[in-house]
Amino acid sequence: MRGITKSFGSAKANDRIGLTVYSGEIHALLGENGAGKSTLMNMLSGIYRPDSGSIFINGKAAHLTSPKDAIAKGIGMIHQHFKLVDVLTARDNIILGGGSGFFLREKELNEKILRLSDQYGLDVKPAKKVYEMSVGEKQTLEILKVLYRGARILILDEPTAVLTPQEIEKLFAIIRNMKARGCAVIIITHKLGEVMAISDRITVLRRGEAIATVETNRVEIPALIEMMVGRKVDLSIKRVRYEDRKELLRVDGVTVINHEKKTALDGVSFTLHGHEILGVAGVAGSGQKELCETIAGLQEAEKGRIFFENENILGKTPRDIIRLGIRMGFIPEDRLGMGLVGSMDIVQNIILKEYQNQRGFILRRGPSVEKAKQIVDRLEIQTPSIRTPVSRLSGGNIQKVLLGREIDSNPKVLITAYPVRGLDIGASYRIYDLLGEQKGRGVGIIFIGEDLDVLIELCDRILVLSGGKVTGILDAAQASKEEVGFLMAGGAA
């Protein structure tokens, strides 16, 4: 790829980027949010068309005007948000758009798919519907789909963001296997550990420009970070201990039956203090979502009480909870789904929470515009303007808008679920800092996290959930990863 430029409106997403990838190589594309990694790869896979610049494949100039062209040239992309049709089977998704012949010969196709998946050591059931699959299965299916089309250049956009550690290992084995077969693999990620473990060469992008391409075994992590961020970043999390902590929230024997009629929380009890970050660890689906939603008033509980400053708030609606003067900032797992309205801009998303405090029928935008400017400044949100629809922002910046809005309402208790999911290091540490700041102001924070290292470093105490039960509450300063992992698996076995 040579001299690739692409703009969205007035924002330059890619500015004269050059990139060379060889066969039999794993090439990592590294960069902060909004650096233009996905945009660049979307041009290689035919989704976007570059404004200027050219692409060469095997030395020949290629004009890619649609994904179909790219597929024909042996380019396959596995998107961060999977591009699969939910109601169709794995087989249908794999053969979609390609192949020849009028009728679908299901048996023949199934066999062909199974042969291919055996060859690469993948586990795919051809007749399974996509909506019945786990995230890991979907990813495997995406990979197989690309291989089925005979792709020689594979692009993976943030492939590990939603996988468990075991699934990541499996994925890496597959990627190495493809490399051994002479494919070129481009992997977009911001997880430095993974970059070092798997890649041969690394290209760093920053604000739409290619900063450098380096060989992995000749570079160290701090140097990479400096290239990504443009300055030195301190990777330690400051944890200040506050002594005069008073109880803010007391959860007492809460049992919740969720929509699928399963016991999601089983007699959960704990307390949360001001000046404290309480980490919640657990395998995905252990009741984290229900815990957040119950406290925020979005989920009914079967049994138990939740005291906030000695008042039982269980059974109140989210609006009641705010009206009573109890401020709770809630950042849902699914940022865009529940937290923000994607097609609205930053100002409108702020008004969404503000309007209840305003009098009269007509909305006053002035204060919200001011607030939006403040939040953008304070959190260093990268956006063309405060009038840009939030769905146009990159994942990290969306998260910052959400967090900024919640913090701005001066909460006493802040609940955050996976606030750094899909974020790069720079943005993640900015979020950790913000949470630390809030803790300093006396806020009690419940932090639902995935990365045990971060939980142990950031939090004061760690509560471990397993199958809806609290299997332990540890002092983070003395806890080890092994100990937490043991409790996550159910403990006391």
Added chain:
Amino acid sequence: MEAFLAASIVAAMPLLFATLGELITEKSGSLNLGVEGMMLMGAVIGFITAFYTGNPGAALLGAFAAGAGGALIFAVITVTLRGNQVVTGLTLTIFGTGFSSFVGDPLIGQSVPQAVQAYFAARPIPGLGDIPFLGPVFFRQDVFVYLGYVLVVLVSIYLYKTRFGLNMRAVGENTAAADASGVNVDFQKYAHIVFGGGLCGLGGAYLALVFVPMWQADVVTGRGWIAVALVIFASWNPTKAFFGSFLFGALSILGLRLQSMGFQISQYLVDMFPYVATIVIVILSTHKNRKEDLPPADLSVPYFREER
């Protein structure tokens, strides 16, 4: 009873063609509310062609082309120009209504030529027509009805057993995924909107050529809207669309039968039957549990590849 059911099949045909047409359109992701208009366009062009040529084949072709032409307007506006589908569809209905009144005005009261009427007379199928009960109901009908049967089977096979049907369903369910998989999204939408419109045109033609073999203004009388509801009732499944059409065909003539049997029912109540049933069915069918019975996920969502 046999006569009643056989008449229901006849009454069901315009609905069946229009429902299959709209079903194909919606399966590929477009909600075309112009069914009523396209049926009227098909009806008037079909009638005029029959009137001046006396050729039933040409009449069917003309009706199909008229419906397809209406749908083509819809496709250009919604796919290429990315206009709003609901507004465009409603406008198409208004356009089709005006078109048929204007073009058909000089022919009001004229009858379909004898040669065409004879062609569309009932022709029992040897063997099948002699089966007790089923024979008289299903297999002593006109060629148009047999075409309807064949169409149900062909559309089912096309949708679920062929590569083209798969690509088309994928466009309706997840346009972005289909595009990324190399499916030509615009082509899929155009092809199915236009073909679906052609079927709606045939549905209208059945009314003007066979059902009431005489030209009168506004022959379709709301059947296009019932077809839109029938697509929902049928959960986007061609076989269920057949039974749905049959049911509504029966409902639409039930009142007349009851009256002729001596029941004193107000004509206004009788005329309401199909529409009341439509409302009831749409309410009932909002509760669906199987994922496969839900509307295509990207139905009526405009698609622009570089939109984020």
